[in-house]
Amino acid sequence: MLIHISTTDGVPIYLQIVNQIKYLVAAGRLAAGEELPPILVLADQLLINPNTVARAYRELEAGGIVEKRRTAGTYVSDQGSPLARRERLKILTDRIDALVAEALQMKITLSDVLKLVEQRHAALQPKPPLE
Amino acid sequence: MPDPFPSPSPPIIDVQRVTRQFGSKTALNDVSLTVPRGGVFGLIGGNGAGKTTLIKHILGLLKAQHGSVRVFGLDPVQNPVGTLGRIGYLSEDRDLPDWMRVGQLMSYTQAFFPNWDEKFAEELRDAFDLDARAFVKNLSRGQRARAGLLVALAHRPELLVLDEPSSGLDPVVRRDILGAIIRTIADEGRTVLFSSHLLDEVERVADRIAIIHEGRVLLTSSMDEIKDQHRRLTLRFEQSISEPPALVGTLSRAGQGAEWTYVCSGESRQLRSAAEALGATVVDDAALTLDEIFVSRIQN
Numbered sequence: 099m100l101i102h103i104s105t106t107d108g109v110p111i112y113l114q115i116v117n118q119i120k121y122l123v124a125a126g127r128l129a130a131g132e133e134l135p136p137i138l139v140l141a142d143q144l145l146i147n148p149n150t151v152a153r154a155y156r157e158l159e160a161g162g163i164v165e166k167r168r169t170a171g172t173y174v175s176d177q178g179s180p181l182a183r184r185e186r187l188k189i190l191t192d193r194i195d196a197l198v199a200e201a202l203q204m205k206i207t208l209s210d211v212l213k214l215v216e217q218r219h220a221a222l223q224p225k226p227p228l229e
Numbered sequence: 230m231p232d233p234f235p236s237p238s239p240p241i242i243d244v245q246r247v248t249r250q251f252g253s254k255t256a257l258n259d260v261s262l263t264v265p266r267g268g269v270f271g272l273i274g275g276n277g278a279g280k281t282t283l284i285k286h287i288l289g290l291l292k293a294q295h296g297s298v299r300v301f302g303l304d305p306v307q308n309p310v311g312t313l314g315r316i317g318y319l320s321e322d323r324d325l326p327d328w329m330r331v332g333q334l335m336s337y338t339q340a341f342f343p344n345w346d347e348k349f350a351e352e353l354r355d356a357f358d359l360d361a362r363a364f365v366k367n368l369s370r371g372q373r374a375r376a377g378l379l380v381a382l383a384h385r386p387e388l389l390v391l392d393e394p395s396s397g398l399d400p401v402v403r404r405d406i407l408g409a410i411i412r413t414i415a416d417e418g419r420t421v422l423f424s425s426h427l428l429d430e431v432e433r434v435a436d437r438i439a440i441i442h443e444g445r446v447l448l449t450s451s452m453d454e455i456k457d458q459h460r461r462l463t464l465r466f467e468q469s470i471s472e473p474p475a476l477v478g479t480l481s482r483a484g485q486g487a488e489w490t491y492v493c494s495g496e497s498r499q500l501r502s503a504a505e506a507l508g509a510t511v512v513d514d515a516a517l518t519l520d521e522i523f524v525s526r527i528q529n
Binding site: 103105106107108109110111138141142144145146147148149 | 268269404407408411412414415429432433434435436452453456457461515516517518519521
């Protein structure tokens with residue numbers, strides 16, 4: 099699982115892990131039912147205190163993104179759950195806040211922003227194969 | 230979220246009001262420190278702050294002139310066997326017998342520690358790529374640190390004490406050291422105390438830290454708490470000002486014109502209300518790295 103920790107921007111390490119896992123799940127790179135690395139394995143890989151990984155896993159569990167199973171191990175929860183969908187919407191909301199703030203600063207109107215969103219959405223659609 | 234500390238068992242290290250002078254210089258001034266069992270404790274401070282002197286007291290290499298030191302509940306000066314026998318120590322200067330070969334160093338150290346695990350020691354030697362026939366005096370700086378780390382780890386000590394383990398070492402050896410710290414505390418009940426001025430490493434692995442400066446403990450805190458309590462706020466005032474107003478808990482201020490950056494200690498919300506009461510808008514509210522927190526506290 100590709101996670102990168104930075105100690106240069108001040109963001110607490112556990113939070114970096116939480117955010118990156120949320121992102122991986124929302125982006126479909128971590129599938130429902132997939133197991134997360136054991137706490138010690140991830141701690142060793144990232145060279146951080148296992149308590150920090152444990153804290154990140156606890157937060158993800160509280161947010162409904164992952165769940166612990168009786169057979170030990172932590173697994174990505176079923177993405178259909180309303181809690182998980184709320185998390186995904188929250189991630190998007192944060193990104194939209196940043197976008198809106200920047201557009202305001204650059205004096206770009208809301209209707210221009212919306213038009214741009216539609217353009218980019220269209221550009222990212224898979225193209226039909228050429229005959 | 231429940232705090233993993235304080236742990237229910239008695240502290241592994243309990244230093245109470247230790248003062249130590251060398252001639253006219255006071256190296257430690259009324260220093261108290263408690264290290265709970267389990268977890269990683271980082272001792273941070275600049276050169277000459279007193280970290281090594283404090284560690285030497287913990288190991289019983291120095292006797293407290295005032296105050297007391299207890300390790301595993303025992304006085305390390307009175308009871309070296311009961312204390313040192315359960316400690317793995319890597320000194321700052323990697324004090325090892327130069328004339329020995331690595332293999333001899335291992336056998337020699339093994340004789341002192343009944344818990345020495347020969348198989349584990351061999352695994353470490355292999356992992357650290359140390360030639361058993363090489364003379365200690367011919368080892369590179371990094372290999373010397375690895376050799377010292379090996380003999381500190383091989384008896385699986387309850388307490389691992391590392392004095393500036395990473396200083397002067399390349400990133401590969403530093404990874405070995407951090408890995409060793411993590412794997413040590415992965416075992417229930419084992420504790421690591423390490424001193425360092427490489428704060429990004431401390432930030433990665435320490436559960437609790439103490440800042441030492443000029444022989445005094447400036448603060449002791451869990452890593453979570455110290456990170457939560459320090460923020461950098463950038464305030465935009467309605468007009469240019471030459472002298473930015475004080476905010477309660479400010480450690481430093483910098484900036485120009487209408488925008489000023491405050492490094493503060495205190496909960497973010499309190500700071501924001503204080504800033505808004507001054508008529509300023511908070512345009513940025515960021516966490517600080519341990520490095521930045523340390524520098525701002527020292528400069529105060």
